[in-house]
Amino acid sequence: MNEKLSLPTLPAENTPQPPGKPKRGWIWLIVLILVAVVAYYFWPKGPDAAGGTTSAAAAGGKKGRGGGLAPVVAAKARRGNIGVYVTGLGTVTPINTITIKSRVDGQLMKLNYQEGELIHAGDPLIEIDTRPYQVQLDQATGQQMRDTALLENAKVDLARYQTLLQQNAIPEQTLATQKSLVAQLEGTVKSDQSLIDSAKLNLAYCHIAAPITGRIGLRLVDPGNIVHASDSGGLLVITQVQPISVVFTIVEDKLPEVLKRWHAGQKLLAEVWDRANTRKIGSGALSTVDNQIDPTTGMIRLRSDFPNEGEALFPDQFVNVHLLVQQKQGVTLVPSAAVQRTSTSTYVYLVKPDSSVTVRQLVEGVTEGDDTEVVSGLDPGDVVVMAGIDRLNEGSKVTVQFEGEGGRGQAGGNAAGAGAPGTGAGSVEGGRGQGRGNAPGAGSPGGGNPADTSGGRKGRGRGRGAEGQAQ
DSSP, X not given: OOOOOOOOOOOGGGSOOOTTOOOHHHHHHHHHHHHHHHHHHHSOOHHHHHHHHHHHHHHHHHHHHSTTOEEEEEEEOEEEEEEEEEEEEEXXXXXXXXXXXXXXXXXXXXXXXXXXXXXXXXXXXXXXOOHHHHHHHHHHHHHHHHHHHHHHHHHHXXXXXXXXXXXXXXXXXXXXXXXXXXXXXXXXXXXXXXXXXXXXXXXXHTEEEOSSOEEEOOOSSOTTOEXXXXXXXXXXXEEOOSSEEEEEEEEGGGHHXXXXXXXXXOOOEXXXXXXXXXXXXXXXXXXXXXXXXXXXXXXXXXXXXXXXXTOOXXXXXXXXXXXXXXXXXXXXXXXXXXOEEOSSOEEEEEEOTTSBEEEEEOEEEEEETTEEEEEESOOTTOEEEEEOGGGOOTTOBEEEEETTSOSOOEEOTTOOOOOOOOOSTTOOSTTOOEESSSSOOOOOOOOOOTTOOSSSSTTOOTTGGGOOOOO
8 A cells, every 4th residue: 555656657759849949950950051151152252262362372472481571662763854944823825816896887797707716817707788888989989070070171271271361361360260270179089089998998897807817706796786886895706826825924033044044045945734733735935024023922924935736725724834944964863752851851762782771861953743853862773762661761671663564573682572463454464573583472463354354364364463483
């Protein structure tokens, strides 16, 4: 009676699971699906994968073989010529600008030009109604014919009276009166001639021709309108564009240098540049200097003439003028980007034969465009650093890429060449290092587009730069 009953134990695999709790197998299945999706979208494929691997290899090779070398862009000092210019702001000013006005009253009948057309001196432009002035001409001609006939008759009577006076047939007073009549009729005939000339002149004024060669602006009066000689406005404007001038100003401190060569008869060349002073528009010569300095600004005006064959200069255009006053021959020149300045000195980073750099003090002269004259401190052939200066110190070792060599590193001695990345579209050769020593070159990846065959080798794409080759 006191014995306890024991129930049989069911097998584990038949034990029912609690409701609502998922199986672990489904969780792992979902995780595998997510991993597959992520791998599909983010795993590098094709040329990109190769490029990534190559880039990593190139970076590792550079770190292992080119340690301590700073890549820089350099240029060589050279011997050349440089101009000394006086610059000023100017405005394109036509040599001649003419406003055509009517010199007679009448109806505007016809326009023989197109707006904006380039016309030549003597070309017909405008026709005004000639009929009123033709009538005046006919009337003056008829009056002259009548007065001429009266004059001829008076001259015949004068001859007769002279004969009769010799015969004492008429008084002397009659002869004197006849002489006065002849002189009066001669004056009348001459007055009639002036009326004829005036009518002919008005007829000529009805046909307006171009007085100069130039370009016509927008028309100011339409055909059919009545124009008057007293109108304040004109009929059209003609502007001479070939040649054309530029009026510009310079500071009075530069005037003695200009006048010295101007009075000596030297032809001073002038260059005109655009508003941003980045593009040369044309070349000409100084034509005249104003006769007084503006006391309020301390500036003086000068005028230069330009052929303007392509009409690149437009009236009232704002430009910059560079007036050449001296040409220096055979001086030492370096790129302006290589010259560094502090408050107390001017210097450059000079690359020595052992691929190290040193600070070299210099005295600069004229700067024009991208070139700077070096008065002392450098000799032609010296290599100076242009880009990458922020990474340099005295004695730093560098790998040199000369300007314009398209990313091909060049280093002297046993250092490895480190080419800079290619930047041109489709350029798959950029970044091939050229070490001139014994170490292999380590090029950076080229930046070409695999599908772009416009530059470089066809179809090589990115990653080619990792194949730096020592030469």
